[in-house]
Every structure is written in C-alpha cells, then in structure tokens.
Amino acid sequence: MNGKFIMTLVVLLLCVGATAVGIMLSDQPTETPVQPDNQQSAALPEEKEEEQKEPEETEPVPEEDPTDTWELILANPDHPLPEDFQVETAPVQGNFVMDIRVADSMKEMIAAAQEDGVELMICSSYRSIQRQQELFDEQVAIFRNAGKSQEEAEAETATMIAVPGTSEHQTGLAADIVTPSHQTLDPEFAETAAGKWLTENAADYGFILRYPEDKEATTKIIYESWHYRYVGVEHAKAMKEKGLCLEEYLEELKGGE
Numbered sequence: 228m229n230g231k232f233i234m235t236l237v238v239l240l241l242c243v244g245a246t247a248v249g250i251m252l253s254d255q256p257t258e259t260p261v262q263p264d265n266q267q268s269a270a271l272p273e274e275k276e277e278e279q280k281e282p283e284e285t286e287p288v289p290e291e292d293p294t295d296t297w298e299l300i301l302a303n304p305d306h307p308l309p310e311d312f313q314v315e316t317a318p319v320q321g322n323f324v325m326d327i328r329v330a331d332s333m334k335e336m337i338a339a340a341q342e343d344g345v346e347l348m349i350c351s352s353y354r355s356i357q358r359q360q361e362l363f364d365e366q367v368a369i370f371r372n373a374g375k376s377q378e379e380a381e382a383e384t385a386t387m388i389a390v391p392g393t394s395e396h397q398t399g400l401a402a403d404i405v406t407p408s409h410q411t412l413d414p415e416f417a418e419t420a421a422g423k424w425l426t427e428n429a430a431d432y433g434f435i436l437r438y439p440e441d442k443e444a445t446t447k448i449i450y451e452s453w454h455y456r457y458v459g460v461e462h463a464k465a466m467k468e469k470g471l472c473l474e475e476y477l478e479e480l481k482g483g484e
C-alpha cells in the first residue's frame with residue numbers, strides 16, 4: 228500500500244460516511260423553506276425532538292417538557308414572566324423592536340405581504356417589564372391621589388393596564404399589527420385586506436392570532452384581531468390546523484398527545 232492508495236481509501240471512506248449522514252438527514256422531517264430558523268436558538272426545539280426519536284438509549288432519558296422552549300413561553304395573568312426577564316431586541320419596523328430571534332420572521336412576513344399588495348403596520352411590539360411597571364405605578368398613584376386604598380388602586384389599575392410581567396408584549400414575541408387604512412384596534416381589522424392576509428399567511432412565518440374570538444374563556448383576553456404572537460412555524464401551523472389557542476396547545480403538548 229502506498230501513500231496515494233491510503234489517501235484514496237480515506238477519501239472513499241469519507242464519501243461513504245458523508246452519504247450515510249446525508250441519508251440520515253434526509254429521513255428527518257423537512258422544514259418549510261420559509262422558516263427563517265437560521266438562528267441557533269430557534270433550532271433547539273427540533274433538535275430536542277430528534278433526540279427523543281432515538282429508541283436505542285438504554286439509560287432512562289429524563290422526560291423533557293416539550294413546552295419548555297423560549298418560543299412557547301406563556302405570559303398571561305396566571306403566568307407572569309420573571310421580574311428579571313430579559314429580551315435581546317432587534318428592529319422590525321420603524322422604531323418597533325422585537326426579540327432578535329423573531330425579528331427576521333416579522334420582517335419577512337411584512338415584505339411578503341407587501342409583495343401581495345398588503346401593507347402591515349406595527350403599532351405596538353416589545354415593551355419592557357420595567358416600562359410596564361412604570362405605566363402601572365403611574366396609574367396606581369393617580370387612583371391613590373383620588374383617595375383609593377393601595378389595594379383598590381392596584382385592582383382598578385389592573386383592569387386597565389396589564390400587571391407587569393403578564394403582558395405578552397413583554398416577551399418580545401408579540402406585535403399589534405394594523406394597516407394604514409384601518410389603524411384602530413378593533414374586531415373589524417380582521418375584515419381588512421391586511422387582516423385577511425394575516426389570517427391566511429401568518430402561520431407560514433411562525434405567527435398565530437393569539438386571542439381568537441372563540442377562545443376568550445380560555446385566554447381571558449378579549450378577541451384581538453390585531454395581536455400576533457410568534458411560536459415558530461411548526462407550532463403555528465399545528466395550532467392553526469387544530470384550532471387551538473396557546474393555552475390549549477400547551478396543555479395538549481404536556482399531555483403527550
């Protein structure tokens with residue numbers, strides 16, 4: 228065996244290995260190309276799923292909570308975010324920013340709508356818990372000055388302003404979207420070209436209508452035809468197909484389907 232032969236052998240083996248890897252990879256469920264999951268963190272849930280598919284583990288694998296991912300984080304009155312919750316943001320439109328991991332998805336969605344002649348206009352996106360706390364405290368102070376007790380003032384404020392940590396806008400994953408011809412946040416937005424476009428296409432970019440009309444009892448939030456939340460393309464499509472809101476979907480995931 229001369230050096231050349233060994234080299235050829237090594238190259239051949241590498242090719243075989245690469246082909247085998249290629250075949251293994253092609254067995255994995257392919258993702259739709261529209262998903263801009265080029266960030267490492269965004270790919271985490273898929274990796275977890277792949278791990279769980281390997282049955283040859285002899286040691287018992289500790290059960291992972293499939294809902295324990297950043298994109299499925301729940302922020303509602305029953306599940307406030309931790310006080311030290313931090314978001315790394317990136318601009319999405321004008322001065323509006325969102326979580327850096329979803330900013331590209333939002334920008335792509337806005338661009339795709341524009342190509343279809345539809346203008347999506349963000350009117351609210353990320354809001355820090357600190358800012359929410361300031362807004363909340365200012366309103367409490369107004370009620371206190373009007374003679375209410377601290378408890379009364381806080382309770383009344385909570386009906387007007389989300390208790391800090393409970394607003395989905397603080398996750399950086401949600402945005403209120405309108406369109407130039409219809410800038411009010413009301414149910415009628417759903418009937419505009421922008422509303423209809425979002426209903427049809429948002430899931431392709433990983434966004435869901437977070438507070439649907441028929442889920443008020445579960446979300447405890449009124450129907451918000453304008454509020455879209457990122458959950459990732461896979462989850463968004465599943466939720467849309469099954470007609471589940473986030474709370475219901477998380478329950479189903481935890482239940483192990």
Ligand SMILES: [Zn+2]
Nearest residue numbers: 351402403454
């Ligand atoms: Zn909103």
